[in-house]
Amino acid sequence: MTSLGAGPEPATRRGRSRPAGWLRGNVPGAAGALIVAGMVALAVVGPLVWGEAAARIDAAAILQGSSSEHPLGTDNLGRDLLARVLVAARYSLLLALAATLVGASAGVVLGTLPSVLPRRAARLATGTVNALVAFPGLLLAMFTAVVTGLGARGAVLGIGVAIAPGFARLTQTLAATVAGSDYVAAARMLGVSRRRVLTRHVLPNIAEPLILNLTQAFGGALLGLAGMSFLGLGVQPPQFDWGRLLFDGFPRIYLTPEVALGPAAAIALAGIGFNLLGDALARAAARTPAVGERPPPPPATGPAGEPDPGAVLEVRDLTVSFPGGLTPVRGLSLTAAPGEIVGLVGESGSGKSLTAAAIGGLVPYPGTVAYTALRLGGRDVATLPDRELGTELAMVFQDPLAALNPALKVGGQLAEVAVVHEDAGRAEARRRAVDRLGRVHLPEPGEVAGRHPHELSGGMRQRAVIAMGLMGTPRLIIADEPTTALDVTVQRQILRLLREVADETGAATLFISHDIAVVGELCDRVVVMYAGRVVEELPAGRLAAGAAHPYTKALIASLPDLDTDRSQPLAGIPGTQPAPARVGPGCAFAPRCALATERCESERPELAAHGGDGRRVACWEVK
CATH class of the missing domain: 1.10.3720.10 (MetI-like)
Structure with a gap:
């Protein structure tokens, strides 16, 4: 996993690195x-x-x-x-x-x-x-x-x-x-x-x-x-x-x-x-640094603020941009506590997956990542050795078939994590791989370890990917829409497994989804994104009845249930989300919002506390 740099001003890290003194030793x-x-x-x-x-x-x-x-x-x-x-x-x-x-x-x-x-x-x-x-x-x-x-x-x-x-x-x-x-x-x-x-x-x-x-x-x-x-x-x-x-x-x-x-x-x-x-x-200019080589962080000239002692993940003012004036993520800040599952929700294109990629150092070239602070367990990610970062941060992707090498057996791929990051012997790594496959409730884990990914069902592959993340001792699990490609029954099993892993290991989890119903069921806290910004943050228990931002309310209203009148068209949000290069100076949701005023069009609202219990909303019309 590649780290990101940090500094007093938003630190910048390119999606690829060019080490200083590129002729040195060449x-x-x-x-x-x-x-x-x-x-x-x-x-x-x-x-x-x-x-x-x-x-x-x-x-x-x-x-x-x-x-x-x-x-x-x-x-x-x-x-x-x-x-x-x-x-x-x-x-x-x-x-x-x-x-x-x-x-x-x-x-x-x-x-x-x-x-x-x-x-x-x-x-x-x-x-x-x-x-x-x-x-x-x-x-x-x-x-x-x-x-x-x-x-x-x-x-x-x-x-x-x-x-x-x-x-x-x-x-x-x-x-x-x-x-x-x-x-x-x-x-x-x-x-x-x-x-x-x-x-x-x-x-x-x-x-x-x-x-x-x-x-x-x-x-x-x-x-x-x-x-x-x-x-x-x-x-x-x-x-x-x-x-x-x-x-x-x-x-x-x-x-x-x-x-x-x-x-x-x-x-x-x-x-x-x-x-x-x-x-x-x-x-x-190669996109991947040489093995063991990590780009140096930008020089720090002052503190970026004191770490949050109660947060496993702490992100402040995260911005991801691409050439041509494209900024899909804009000044995002969030935290995740031990054992807490934080849901990151929003329409497709709102910047959720890029946020996860930026935290994990996986923003594709030529993207640029900037932030004021990015900490894992109170430590700047830039200071974490690659081996330590690889065991403390686990990522679960949407398509497990793409995350697993089709030419290698599942057990060998899991064992490789322990061999590379913890210098475990092959026998010990194999034993641990079988144990982790059993922990995610895969039947006959020893047999599963000897199979290739294409021999497993979609739900089994996703469990194997989660087991791969558990090969180390992750303090943070990033799950990027891990249930999107699964049927409803398997989806519920994976959600139950993620909650079980968070409770047993104490790892914080950042769960990314466009399905607000799934997020409300699984997560402890919900962060709603729109056009690259956080527009609302609230406890998951208050999502149905306590949402304040018009966008969050519209997302909830668009969910059909058993009482929905099937003779009527499904509820939706009029208009479309603006492209990253076309976000204006005001509230990005204003063109689609029935409550928008002239102030909303010209002045962007900041995320501010609303009520109690940690709720925050970015809206001029929410009092």
């Missing part, structure tokens, strides 16, 4: 950075220092081999080849840059089209990408160069066209993951134009991996352009790049091989340097 990356820096410096000063020597014609030194005056020999006009290799660095790198930008631009456009086009057009774009990827890149580059004309321009376009399919495939893959996100679906439902969806929601979320890929693509473009010039399809005299110099020196390679050695070494060195640097950057 010899290949450092070598690549050094080579690239040298090549860039050479491109800047080369023509200024050696430009005159590279252009000087000497009829007395035509086609000479290596000498003290000309270490790499001379060409057919007596010009010094070492000077020409050094001077050619600028033109070679500029051409490679141009080809990379052409390929990247075309690839990004082609790759993002399937995520915003209608279905048939998206299929056509996807088919085009697949066809281009299957076509050999060198042949594509040569064909383009011949069609557009020999020379530097044709070579740049040819290599750009050859690079584009790879960028398109990468972009398409990245964009597909973003296009399936709830905030993109919400934007489409709200009628946001395809162009705006692309530029505001899709591209900002995939920009970083594409930029990192540019470095490696640059190295490939450099090698490709050199190959085009070597084949006579690229740079033409009197211009010259490294590939052209290699082409001119190749006929003499058997008599004076040094004339081809210089440009060949420059091409190889530059290509290796850019590829090593690109690989180092990609590793540094």
